[in-house]
Amino acid sequence: xxxxxxxxxxxxxxxxxxxxxxxxxxxxxxxxxxxxxxxxxxxxxxxxxxxxxxxxxxxxxxxxxxxxxxxxxxxxxxxxxxxxxxxxxxxxxxxxxxxxxxxxxxxxxxxxxxxxxxxxxxxxxxxxxxxxxxxxxxxxxxxxxxxxxxxxxxxxxxxxxxxxxxxxxxxxxxxxxxxxxxxxxxxxxxxxxxxxxxxxxxxxxxxxxxxxxxxxxxxxxxxxxxxxxxxxxxxxxxxxxxxxxxxxxxxxxxxxxxxxxxxxxxxxxxxxxxxxxxxxxxxxxxxxxxxxxxxxxxxxxxxxxxxxxxxxxxxxxxxxxxxxxxxxxxxxxxxxxxxxxxxxxxxxxxxxxxxxxxxxxxxxxxxxxxxxxxxxxxxxxxxxxxxxxxxxxxxxxxxxxxxxxxxxxxxxxxxxxxxxxxxxxxxxxxxxx
Numbered sequence: 001x002x003x004x005x006x007x008x009x010x011x012x013x014x015x016x017x018x019x020x021x022x023x024x025x026x027x028x029x030x031x032x033x034x035x036x037x038x039x040x041x042x043x044x045x046x047x048x049x050x051x052x053x054x055x056x057x058x059x060x061x062x063x064x065x066x067x068x069x070x071x072x073x074x075x076x077x078x079x080x081x082x083x084x085x086x087x088x089x090x091x092x093x094x095x096x097x098x099x100x101x102x103x104x105x106x107x108x109x110x111x112x113x114x115x116x117x118x119x120x121x122x123x124x125x126x127x128x129x130x131x132x133x134x135x136x137x138x139x140x141x142x143x144x145x146x147x148x149x150x151x152x153x154x155x156x157x158x159x160x161x162x163x164x165x166x167x168x169x170x171x172x173x174x175x176x177x178x179x180x181x182x183x184x185x186x187x188x189x190x191x192x193x194x195x196x197x198x199x200x201x202x203x204x205x206x207x208x209x210x211x212x213x214x215x216x217x218x219x220x221x222x223x224x225x226x227x228x229x230x231x232x233x234x235x236x237x238x239x240x241x242x243x244x245x246x247x248x249x250x251x252x253x254x255x256x257x258x259x260x261x262x263x264x265x266x267x268x269x270x271x272x273x274x275x276x277x278x279x280x281x282x283x284x285x286x287x288x289x290x291x292x293x294x295x296x297x298x299x300x301x302x303x304x305x306x307x308x309x310x311x312x313x314x315x316x317x318x319x320x321x322x323x324x325x326x327x328x329x330x331x332x333x334x335x336x337x338x339x340x341x342x343x344x345x346x347x348x349x350x351x352x353x354x355x356x357x358x359x360x361x362x363x364x365x366x367x368x369x370x371x372x373x374x375x376x377x378x379x380x381x382x383x384x385x386x387x388x389x390x391x392x393x394x395x396x397x398x399x400x401x402x403x404x405x406x407x408x409x410x411x412x413x414x415x416x417x418x419x420x421x422x423x424x425x426x427x428x429x430x431x432x433x
Contacts (some may be wrong), residue, residue, distance in 0.1 A: 036111040043103035043123045047250040048258035049096025050130055051321040051386075053089040055265035057134060057413060058386030060276075063283040063402055065269065065308075065384070067276040078410040080433055083417060091416045092260045093134065097127045101141060109144040118177030122188035122196070125170035126323065129200060132159045132167070133390050136412040136430060140166060154426040163204060171197040180224045191217060191224045192248035195329050202332050203394050207339040214333035217247070217326075218349070226326055228356055233299045235325065238315030247324040254317035266316040269384040271307030278306030287379055295358040300383050308384045322385060327353055331378050338370045346370055353377055407432060 059065045060075045067073050074081030082090075104124035108117055131138045137156040146153060157165075174193035198213035221227060229235050229245045242249060252264075263273040271277045280301055288297045300310050311319045330349050338346035347370060351361045354377065364373040378391055392398045393411045409432030420429050 036107045039106050043100050046096045046100035049260045052265045053093035055386040058389050062388035064388045065279040069275040072275045078406045086416045100127045105144040114177045118174045119188045121170040122174040125167045151426050154423045207336045211336040217329045238318045241320040245325045249320040249322045266311035269308040280306045310384045335374050
């Protein structure tokens, strides 16, 4: 049951905040509330507005997928053209992330329920992690009642500061407050916080701190009711939402209209939007061709019609968006082990994923060869789940994999120009845009 949408009611901030420093106009004052469950549900709800933009950023910016129709083909160009994508992608993403953050702030500052605070810390960290990966330097707001006059609070903090002052401490606190209940509840858990923190350290290139966290998820998965699905296809599809492999997912329900009012992630990857009715990139096809016998191929790509059937059209409006699943963690753990000099253990983890895909053990043994093998495996395992571009950026392989020299300014995306303008110049646009 998709519980997070049941009690939104008066707690749901129905009026969109165009400016970051606007307070939601129709939410009761935090001082007058005694039950913050509805505010927490709103925080879960607002993640819905982030998922399709993240999916498009992750796959359509990379060599997995592309768009045909102008100006949407700017996703495959590296210049100022993405500024045209504010209305459909960056604006809704930015607004939803900060509305989630504000909801979380209210719970964190006012609730007396330890678990509620833990969930809010997880969701706030997740929102900031998405913002940092998308935009780099990011405005930090940790107040439940941001000032309407002090525009200095809009100043962007460096990505490293956002990691060190918000994302990492929030996830550490979430780990301390939450329990290891399985993802079947749809709520954030200790395991989700631990896995996400490991993923954060990997994004930062901090393999030493990432390895024990990811290893703890892998070793503790069984005890928390988490395991790889025996059949790769059973990870996906509306009937498999919150299956045993899912550590955390943003739940989607066709019964609830969210703030993102355009084609959803499953429509983009499935070729259901005329702007890209055959989105499958030949480069991804070639990657599967280089992996003969791979059982993931038919689940992930349809070469004849040029799209991905990974999230089937049947039941599409109810597909959950997978934020973290065990296979992702295993591959990150393999990567951390390898970068920390334990290539034999890394190969063993990699082989868990290859075995399910019907492939023989990896032939890679040196650190360099394993590094390449793990990255190739991540691409095939996680295609159309919003990972590819962010993996290329964090591993420094953008130019090599994209086959062109791309200015590092375009490793991140443009902020919504409306935010830059309304801030009076306090919020500055990313370089290159």
